[in-house]
Amino acid sequence: MLCHTVMVAMATCLIYSSVVQSQFVQDEGVCGESKGCFSIPPGCDTADPANSCTAFSSWSLGEDGLILFNLVAGADGYIAIGLSKSGGMDDSEVYACTSNRAVVRSRNDVRSNIPLELKGVSDQSVTFENGVLSCTFKREQSVAGDSDFFDLQTENEYTPLLAWGASLTSDGHVTRHAEREVGSGPTDFTENIAAGVGSSVSALQKLHGIFMVLAWLGFASIGITTARFFKKSLPGKLCGKPSWFAVHRFCMVSVVTLAVIAYIVIIIHVGGYIKPEEGTIRFMHAILGTIVMALGPINVIMALFRPHPGEPWRNLFNWCHWGVGMSALLLGGVTILLGTSNRPGQEGGVLLQSVPQFVFPIAIALVFFHLAVWVLLTVIDLLQKKAVTEIPMEDKAGPNATSASTAGLAEQEPPNEPIIKLILYGVYVTVVLVGVMVIVLAVGIGKKM
Missing domain, CATH: 2.60.40 (Immunoglobulin-like)
Structure with missing residues:
Protein backbone atom coordinates (compact mmCIF):
# COMPACT_ATOMS: atom_id res chain seq x y z
CA MET A 1 0.00 0.00 0.00
CA LEU A 2 2.81 2.42 0.94
CA CYS A 3 4.74 1.52 -2.20
CA HIS A 4 1.65 2.16 -4.31
CA THR A 5 1.14 5.59 -2.67
CA VAL A 6 4.76 6.57 -3.30
CA MET A 7 4.53 5.52 -6.94
CA VAL A 8 1.33 7.55 -7.42
CA ALA A 9 2.93 10.59 -5.81
CA MET A 10 6.02 10.29 -8.02
CA ALA A 11 3.88 9.90 -11.12
CA THR A 12 1.84 12.95 -10.14
CA CYS A 13 5.00 15.04 -9.74
CA LEU A 14 6.29 13.90 -13.12
CA ILE A 15 2.98 14.71 -14.79
CA TYR A 16 2.79 18.12 -13.07
CA SER A 17 6.34 18.93 -14.15
CA SER A 18 5.65 18.00 -17.75
CA VAL A 19 2.41 20.00 -17.78
CA VAL A 20 4.06 23.14 -16.44
CA GLN A 21 7.00 22.79 -18.80
CA SER A 22 4.73 22.27 -21.80
CA GLN A 23 2.68 25.28 -20.80
CA PHE A 24 5.68 27.57 -20.65
CA VAL A 25 7.53 26.41 -23.75
CA GLN A 26 5.05 26.61 -26.61
CA GLY A 183 9.86 47.51 -22.23
CA SER A 184 12.89 49.75 -22.52
CA GLY A 185 11.63 51.45 -25.68
CA PRO A 186 9.95 51.14 -29.09
CA THR A 187 10.35 47.65 -30.54
CA ASP A 188 9.94 46.23 -34.03
CA PHE A 189 7.68 43.19 -33.59
CA THR A 190 8.69 41.85 -36.98
CA GLU A 191 12.28 41.53 -35.77
CA ASN A 192 13.73 39.05 -33.31
CA ILE A 193 14.70 41.49 -30.56
CA ALA A 194 15.10 40.71 -26.88
CA ALA A 195 13.41 43.70 -25.23
CA GLY A 196 14.79 45.03 -21.95
CA VAL A 197 12.78 46.38 -19.04
CA GLY A 198 12.38 50.13 -18.95
CA SER A 199 10.57 52.61 -16.75
CA SER A 200 6.78 52.53 -16.61
CA VAL A 201 6.69 56.10 -15.34
CA SER A 202 6.29 58.97 -17.81
CA ALA A 203 8.38 62.15 -17.77
CA LEU A 204 5.34 64.10 -16.54
CA GLN A 205 4.85 61.73 -13.61
CA LYS A 206 8.51 62.06 -12.66
CA LEU A 207 8.38 65.84 -12.95
CA HIS A 208 5.31 65.89 -10.69
CA GLY A 209 7.04 63.74 -8.09
CA ILE A 210 10.29 65.70 -8.18
CA PHE A 211 8.61 69.09 -7.83
CA MET A 212 6.37 67.94 -4.97
CA VAL A 213 9.29 66.43 -3.06
CA LEU A 214 11.30 69.63 -3.51
CA ALA A 215 8.30 71.71 -2.45
CA TRP A 216 7.08 69.90 0.66
CA LEU A 217 9.98 67.84 2.00
CA GLY A 218 12.48 70.52 1.05
CA PHE A 219 11.39 74.15 0.86
CA ALA A 220 8.30 73.90 3.09
CA SER A 221 10.18 72.11 5.87
CA ILE A 222 13.06 74.59 5.89
CA GLY A 223 10.82 77.65 5.48
CA ILE A 224 8.42 76.78 8.29
CA THR A 225 11.19 75.65 10.65
CA THR A 226 13.10 78.89 10.07
CA ALA A 227 10.08 81.05 10.86
CA ARG A 228 9.01 78.90 13.80
CA PHE A 229 12.30 78.68 15.71
CA PHE A 230 14.89 81.06 14.30
CA LYS A 231 13.35 84.52 14.18
CA LYS A 232 15.69 85.59 16.99
CA SER A 233 18.68 83.49 15.97
CA LEU A 234 19.49 84.67 12.44
CA PRO A 235 20.92 88.20 12.59
CA GLY A 236 21.32 90.68 9.76
CA LYS A 237 19.41 91.17 6.55
CA LEU A 238 18.98 89.40 3.21
CA CYS A 239 17.58 91.31 0.24
CA GLY A 240 16.66 94.18 2.55
CA LYS A 241 14.63 91.99 4.90
CA PRO A 242 15.43 90.25 8.20
CA SER A 243 17.33 87.06 7.48
CA TRP A 244 14.70 84.69 8.86
CA PHE A 245 11.94 86.44 6.91
CA ALA A 246 13.90 86.42 3.66
CA VAL A 247 14.58 82.67 3.98
CA HIS A 248 10.97 81.96 4.95
CA ARG A 249 9.51 84.01 2.11
CA PHE A 250 11.83 82.52 -0.52
CA CYS A 251 11.04 78.98 0.63
CA MET A 252 7.28 79.44 0.74
CA VAL A 253 7.08 81.19 -2.64
CA SER A 254 9.12 78.28 -4.04
CA VAL A 255 6.70 75.80 -2.45
CA VAL A 256 3.64 77.33 -4.08
CA THR A 257 5.35 77.78 -7.47
CA LEU A 258 6.66 74.20 -7.64
CA ALA A 259 3.44 72.68 -6.28
CA VAL A 260 1.19 74.53 -8.73
CA ILE A 261 3.36 73.47 -11.69
CA ALA A 262 3.43 69.87 -10.41
CA TYR A 263 -0.35 69.83 -9.96
CA ILE A 264 -0.97 71.13 -13.48
CA VAL A 265 1.49 68.62 -14.91
CA ILE A 266 -0.19 65.60 -13.30
CA ILE A 267 -3.67 66.77 -14.31
CA ILE A 268 -2.43 66.95 -17.90
CA HIS A 269 -0.87 63.49 -17.62
CA VAL A 270 -3.91 61.81 -16.07
CA GLY A 271 -6.33 63.70 -18.28
CA GLY A 272 -8.60 64.63 -15.39
CA TYR A 273 -8.98 63.29 -11.87
CA ILE A 274 -8.22 59.83 -10.51
CA LYS A 275 -11.28 57.68 -9.85
CA PRO A 276 -11.80 55.64 -6.65
CA GLU A 277 -11.69 52.38 -8.59
CA GLU A 278 -8.15 53.15 -9.75
CA GLY A 279 -6.80 52.12 -6.35
CA THR A 280 -7.10 53.24 -2.73
CA ILE A 281 -3.58 54.63 -2.47
CA ARG A 282 -3.80 56.47 -5.78
CA PHE A 283 -7.17 57.97 -4.91
CA MET A 284 -6.14 59.01 -1.39
CA HIS A 285 -2.98 60.57 -2.83
CA ALA A 286 -5.12 62.62 -5.21
CA ILE A 287 -7.57 63.73 -2.49
CA LEU A 288 -4.88 64.73 0.02
CA GLY A 289 -2.84 66.39 -2.70
CA THR A 290 -5.82 68.51 -3.70
CA ILE A 291 -6.37 69.61 -0.10
CA VAL A 292 -2.69 70.53 0.21
CA MET A 293 -2.90 72.48 -3.05
CA ALA A 294 -5.80 74.48 -1.64
CA LEU A 295 -4.03 75.22 1.67
CA GLY A 296 -0.78 76.42 0.10
CA PRO A 297 -2.14 79.36 -1.94
CA ILE A 298 -4.55 80.24 0.89
CA ASN A 299 -1.61 80.73 3.23
CA VAL A 300 0.26 82.84 0.70
CA ILE A 301 -2.78 85.09 0.21
CA MET A 302 -3.13 85.40 4.01
CA ALA A 303 0.53 86.45 4.24
CA LEU A 304 0.06 89.17 1.62
CA PHE A 305 -2.64 90.78 3.78
CA ARG A 306 -1.05 90.17 7.20
CA PRO A 307 -1.61 92.90 9.80
CA HIS A 308 1.46 94.72 11.06
CA PRO A 309 2.88 93.70 14.44
CA GLY A 310 0.91 95.27 17.27
CA GLU A 311 -2.30 95.62 15.29
CA PRO A 312 -5.49 94.03 16.74
CA TRP A 313 -5.76 91.19 14.21
CA ARG A 314 -2.09 90.22 14.31
CA ASN A 315 -2.44 87.44 16.91
CA LEU A 316 -5.36 85.88 15.04
CA PHE A 317 -3.35 86.05 11.81
CA ASN A 318 -0.36 84.38 13.51
CA TRP A 319 -2.45 81.42 14.66
CA CYS A 320 -4.28 81.04 11.36
CA HIS A 321 -1.10 81.35 9.33
CA TRP A 322 0.63 78.79 11.54
CA GLY A 323 -2.32 76.40 11.52
CA VAL A 324 -2.84 76.44 7.76
CA GLY A 325 0.90 76.13 7.11
CA MET A 326 1.34 73.22 9.52
CA SER A 327 -1.70 71.43 8.09
CA ALA A 328 -0.32 71.80 4.56
CA LEU A 329 3.13 70.58 5.66
CA LEU A 330 1.82 67.50 7.49
CA LEU A 331 -0.66 66.55 4.77
CA GLY A 332 2.01 67.19 2.14
CA GLY A 333 4.34 64.78 3.92
CA VAL A 334 1.66 62.08 4.11
CA THR A 335 0.80 62.59 0.44
CA ILE A 336 4.43 62.19 -0.57
CA LEU A 337 4.72 59.01 1.49
CA LEU A 338 1.73 57.61 -0.39
CA GLY A 339 3.33 58.65 -3.67
CA THR A 340 6.71 57.05 -2.96
CA SER A 341 5.35 53.84 -1.42
CA ASN A 342 6.35 50.95 -3.68
CA ARG A 343 6.38 47.81 -1.57
CA PRO A 344 6.23 44.28 -3.02
CA GLY A 345 2.63 43.17 -3.43
CA GLN A 346 1.30 46.57 -2.42
CA GLU A 347 -2.46 46.83 -2.67
CA GLY A 348 -4.31 49.95 -3.74
CA GLY A 349 -2.10 51.02 -6.62
CA VAL A 350 1.52 52.09 -6.95
CA LEU A 351 1.98 55.64 -8.24
CA LEU A 352 5.62 55.56 -9.35
CA GLN A 353 6.42 52.08 -10.60
CA SER A 354 10.09 52.86 -11.28
CA VAL A 355 10.90 54.31 -7.86
CA PRO A 356 13.37 52.12 -5.92
CA GLN A 357 11.94 50.67 -2.74
CA PHE A 358 14.60 52.37 -0.60
CA VAL A 359 12.99 55.77 -1.34
CA PHE A 360 10.01 55.13 0.93
CA PRO A 361 12.02 54.56 4.14
CA ILE A 362 14.18 57.60 3.31
CA ALA A 363 11.03 59.73 3.03
CA ILE A 364 9.74 58.34 6.34
CA ALA A 365 13.12 59.03 7.97
CA LEU A 366 13.01 62.65 6.77
CA VAL A 367 9.53 63.15 8.22
CA PHE A 368 10.54 61.74 11.62
CA PHE A 369 13.83 63.64 11.57
CA HIS A 370 11.88 66.84 11.04
CA LEU A 371 9.59 66.06 13.98
CA ALA A 372 12.54 65.11 16.23
CA VAL A 373 14.33 68.40 15.50
CA TRP A 374 11.15 70.34 16.25
CA VAL A 375 10.77 68.58 19.61
CA LEU A 376 14.41 69.27 20.46
CA LEU A 377 14.17 72.94 19.50
CA THR A 378 10.98 73.31 21.54
CA VAL A 379 12.71 71.85 24.58
CA ILE A 380 15.65 74.22 24.13
CA ASP A 381 13.30 77.21 23.88
CA LEU A 382 11.42 76.15 26.98
CA LEU A 383 14.61 75.68 28.94
CA GLN A 384 15.77 79.12 27.91
CA LYS A 385 12.34 80.53 28.73
CA LYS A 386 12.14 82.00 25.27
CA ALA A 387 8.62 82.66 24.15
CA VAL A 388 8.05 81.53 20.57
CA THR A 389 6.54 84.84 19.54
CA GLU A 390 7.65 87.91 17.67
CA ILE A 391 10.12 90.30 19.28
CA PRO A 392 8.12 93.19 20.81
CA MET A 393 8.26 96.39 18.80
CA GLU A 394 8.32 99.97 20.04
CA ASP A 395 5.09 101.89 19.92
CA LYS A 396 4.43 102.96 16.33
CA ALA A 397 3.56 106.40 17.64
CA GLY A 398 7.01 106.86 19.16
CA PRO A 399 9.91 108.64 17.51
CA ASN A 400 11.77 105.38 16.81
CA ALA A 401 8.78 103.41 15.59
CA THR A 402 9.68 100.34 13.52
CA SER A 403 6.65 98.11 13.97
CA ALA A 404 5.22 99.07 10.60
CA SER A 405 7.81 96.90 8.88
CA THR A 406 9.46 93.55 9.50
CA ALA A 407 12.75 95.31 8.80
CA GLY A 408 12.65 96.46 12.42
CA LEU A 409 13.63 92.97 13.52
CA ALA A 410 17.02 93.20 11.88
CA GLU A 411 17.80 96.54 13.54
CA GLN A 412 17.70 95.10 17.02
CA GLU A 413 20.65 93.48 18.75
CA PRO A 414 20.63 89.71 18.23
CA PRO A 415 19.62 88.04 21.49
CA ASN A 416 22.03 85.77 23.28
CA GLU A 417 20.58 82.44 22.20
CA PRO A 418 22.30 79.09 22.69
CA ILE A 419 24.83 78.28 19.98
CA ILE A 420 23.33 74.79 19.86
CA LYS A 421 20.35 76.23 18.02
CA LEU A 422 22.45 77.48 15.12
CA ILE A 423 24.33 74.18 15.04
CA LEU A 424 21.02 72.32 14.91
CA TYR A 425 19.84 74.64 12.15
CA GLY A 426 22.89 73.84 10.04
CA VAL A 427 22.52 70.10 10.64
CA TYR A 428 18.80 70.24 9.93
CA VAL A 429 19.12 72.11 6.64
CA THR A 430 21.98 69.84 5.51
CA VAL A 431 20.13 66.60 6.28
CA VAL A 432 16.93 67.82 4.63
CA LEU A 433 18.74 68.95 1.46
CA VAL A 434 20.74 65.71 1.18
CA GLY A 435 17.67 63.53 1.79
CA VAL A 436 15.57 65.48 -0.70
CA MET A 437 18.26 65.29 -3.38
CA VAL A 438 18.56 61.51 -2.91
CA ILE A 439 14.81 61.13 -3.39
CA VAL A 440 14.77 63.51 -6.35
CA LEU A 441 17.57 61.59 -8.10
CA ALA A 442 15.85 58.27 -7.36
CA VAL A 443 12.57 59.51 -8.81
CA GLY A 444 14.29 61.06 -11.83
CA ILE A 445 16.66 58.29 -12.87
CA GLY A 446 15.96 55.46 -10.48
CA LYS A 447 14.53 52.07 -11.29
CA LYS A 448 12.54 49.74 -9.07
CA MET A 449 14.87 47.42 -7.15
Missing part, protein backbone atom coordinates in the same frame (compact mmCIF):
# COMPACT_ATOMS: atom_id res chain seq x y z
CA ASP A 27 7.31 28.03 -29.31
CA GLU A 28 10.81 27.06 -30.21
CA GLY A 29 13.83 29.20 -30.87
CA VAL A 30 16.27 31.43 -29.07
CA CYS A 31 15.35 34.89 -27.78
CA GLY A 32 17.05 37.60 -29.81
CA GLU A 33 17.86 35.21 -32.62
CA SER A 34 14.82 33.37 -33.94
CA LYS A 35 12.19 35.28 -31.94
CA GLY A 36 11.71 38.48 -30.00
CA CYS A 37 11.20 38.21 -26.25
CA PHE A 38 10.23 40.24 -23.20
CA SER A 39 10.74 38.37 -19.94
CA ILE A 40 10.39 39.27 -16.26
CA PRO A 41 12.88 39.39 -14.65
CA PRO A 42 15.30 40.21 -17.48
CA GLY A 43 17.79 37.47 -18.10
CA CYS A 44 15.63 34.68 -16.70
CA ASP A 45 15.97 31.31 -18.39
CA THR A 46 13.38 31.50 -21.17
CA ALA A 47 14.07 27.86 -22.05
CA ASP A 48 12.78 26.93 -18.61
CA PRO A 49 10.56 29.85 -17.54
CA ALA A 50 8.50 27.63 -15.21
CA ASN A 51 11.39 27.69 -12.76
CA SER A 52 12.91 31.04 -13.66
CA CYS A 53 10.54 33.65 -15.11
CA THR A 54 7.71 35.49 -13.39
CA ALA A 55 6.20 36.40 -16.75
CA PHE A 56 7.26 35.71 -20.31
CA SER A 57 6.28 36.78 -23.80
CA SER A 58 7.71 36.15 -27.24
CA TRP A 59 6.86 37.00 -30.85
CA SER A 60 8.09 35.85 -34.23
CA LEU A 61 7.14 36.60 -37.83
CA GLY A 62 6.03 33.48 -39.68
CA GLU A 63 6.27 32.63 -43.36
CA ASP A 64 2.53 33.25 -43.64
CA GLY A 65 3.10 36.91 -42.71
CA LEU A 66 1.40 36.51 -39.32
CA ILE A 67 3.08 37.27 -36.00
CA LEU A 68 3.01 34.45 -33.46
CA PHE A 69 2.69 35.66 -29.86
CA ASN A 70 3.33 33.50 -26.82
CA LEU A 71 2.41 34.63 -23.29
CA VAL A 72 3.05 32.87 -19.98
CA ALA A 73 2.73 33.82 -16.30
CA GLY A 74 1.93 32.37 -12.94
CA ALA A 75 -1.44 34.13 -12.73
CA ASP A 76 -4.99 32.98 -12.07
CA GLY A 77 -6.74 35.80 -13.93
CA TYR A 78 -4.91 36.93 -17.06
CA ILE A 79 -1.59 37.61 -18.74
CA ALA A 80 -1.57 40.45 -21.27
CA ILE A 81 0.79 42.02 -23.76
CA GLY A 82 0.32 45.66 -24.77
CA LEU A 83 1.54 47.56 -27.79
CA SER A 84 2.06 51.10 -26.54
CA LYS A 85 2.48 54.32 -28.52
CA SER A 86 3.17 56.38 -25.41
CA GLY A 87 5.48 54.04 -23.53
CA GLY A 88 2.83 53.63 -20.82
CA MET A 89 -0.59 52.08 -20.38
CA ASP A 90 -2.30 55.02 -22.06
CA ASP A 91 -2.75 54.82 -25.83
CA SER A 92 -2.02 51.10 -26.11
CA GLU A 93 -3.61 48.06 -27.75
CA VAL A 94 -3.80 45.07 -25.42
CA TYR A 95 -4.18 41.34 -25.99
CA ALA A 96 -4.93 39.25 -22.90
CA CYS A 97 -5.15 35.53 -22.34
CA THR A 98 -7.57 34.79 -19.52
CA SER A 99 -8.20 31.94 -17.12
CA ASN A 100 -11.52 31.51 -18.97
CA ARG A 101 -9.32 30.06 -21.73
CA ALA A 102 -10.00 32.96 -24.06
CA VAL A 103 -8.04 35.67 -25.86
CA VAL A 104 -9.55 39.16 -25.53
CA ARG A 105 -8.57 42.48 -27.06
CA SER A 106 -8.89 45.99 -25.62
CA ARG A 107 -7.72 49.57 -25.99
CA ASN A 108 -6.25 51.40 -23.02
CA ASP A 109 -6.26 55.08 -22.30
CA VAL A 110 -5.12 56.71 -19.08
CA ARG A 111 -8.36 56.13 -17.25
CA SER A 112 -10.01 53.03 -18.66
CA ASN A 113 -9.77 49.74 -20.49
CA ILE A 114 -12.10 49.61 -23.50
CA PRO A 115 -13.03 46.13 -24.81
CA LEU A 116 -12.65 45.73 -28.57
CA GLU A 117 -13.73 43.15 -31.10
CA LEU A 118 -11.17 40.38 -31.49
CA LYS A 119 -10.17 40.79 -35.12
CA GLY A 120 -7.04 39.91 -37.03
CA VAL A 121 -6.34 37.08 -34.58
CA SER A 122 -6.30 33.35 -35.31
CA ASP A 123 -5.05 30.00 -34.00
CA GLN A 124 -5.64 30.88 -30.34
CA SER A 125 -4.65 28.30 -27.76
CA VAL A 126 -5.02 28.98 -24.03
CA THR A 127 -4.20 26.68 -21.11
CA PHE A 128 -4.66 27.28 -17.41
CA GLU A 129 -3.60 24.54 -15.02
CA ASN A 130 -1.93 24.47 -11.62
CA GLY A 131 -1.82 28.26 -11.46
CA VAL A 132 0.08 28.58 -14.74
CA LEU A 133 -1.62 30.59 -17.49
CA SER A 134 -0.22 30.42 -21.01
CA CYS A 135 -1.37 30.96 -24.54
CA THR A 136 -0.36 31.39 -28.15
CA PHE A 137 -2.12 33.26 -30.94
CA LYS A 138 -1.34 34.65 -34.36
CA ARG A 139 -1.96 38.29 -35.22
CA GLU A 140 -2.11 39.95 -38.60
CA GLN A 141 0.34 42.79 -39.12
CA SER A 142 -2.36 45.25 -40.12
CA VAL A 143 -6.12 45.48 -40.66
CA ALA A 144 -7.50 48.11 -43.03
CA GLY A 145 -10.10 50.53 -41.69
CA ASP A 146 -9.50 49.95 -37.97
CA SER A 147 -7.57 52.75 -36.27
CA ASP A 148 -7.52 50.75 -33.02
CA PHE A 149 -5.65 47.92 -34.73
CA PHE A 150 -2.02 49.03 -34.46
CA ASP A 151 -0.09 48.62 -37.71
CA LEU A 152 2.89 46.28 -37.23
CA GLN A 153 3.80 46.43 -40.91
CA THR A 154 4.47 50.08 -41.75
CA GLU A 155 4.25 51.83 -38.35
CA ASN A 156 5.89 49.17 -36.25
CA GLU A 157 7.46 51.14 -33.39
CA TYR A 158 5.55 50.27 -30.22
CA THR A 159 6.83 49.69 -26.69
CA PRO A 160 5.94 46.23 -25.31
CA LEU A 161 4.06 46.03 -22.01
CA LEU A 162 3.45 42.98 -19.85
CA ALA A 163 0.69 42.92 -17.25
CA TRP A 164 -0.83 40.13 -15.23
CA GLY A 165 -3.38 39.85 -12.46
CA ALA A 166 -6.14 37.90 -10.81
CA SER A 167 -9.26 39.93 -11.64
CA LEU A 168 -11.62 39.71 -14.59
CA THR A 169 -14.84 41.54 -15.35
CA SER A 170 -18.14 39.68 -15.57
CA ASP A 171 -17.78 39.48 -19.36
CA GLY A 172 -14.28 38.04 -19.15
CA HIS A 173 -12.20 41.17 -19.84
CA VAL A 174 -9.26 42.34 -17.78
CA THR A 175 -9.46 44.81 -14.90
CA ARG A 176 -6.67 46.60 -13.08
CA HIS A 177 -3.39 44.69 -13.22
CA ALA A 178 -1.64 43.39 -10.11
CA GLU A 179 1.77 43.58 -11.76
CA ARG A 180 3.06 45.46 -14.79
CA GLU A 181 6.38 45.97 -16.56
CA VAL A 182 7.21 48.07 -19.57
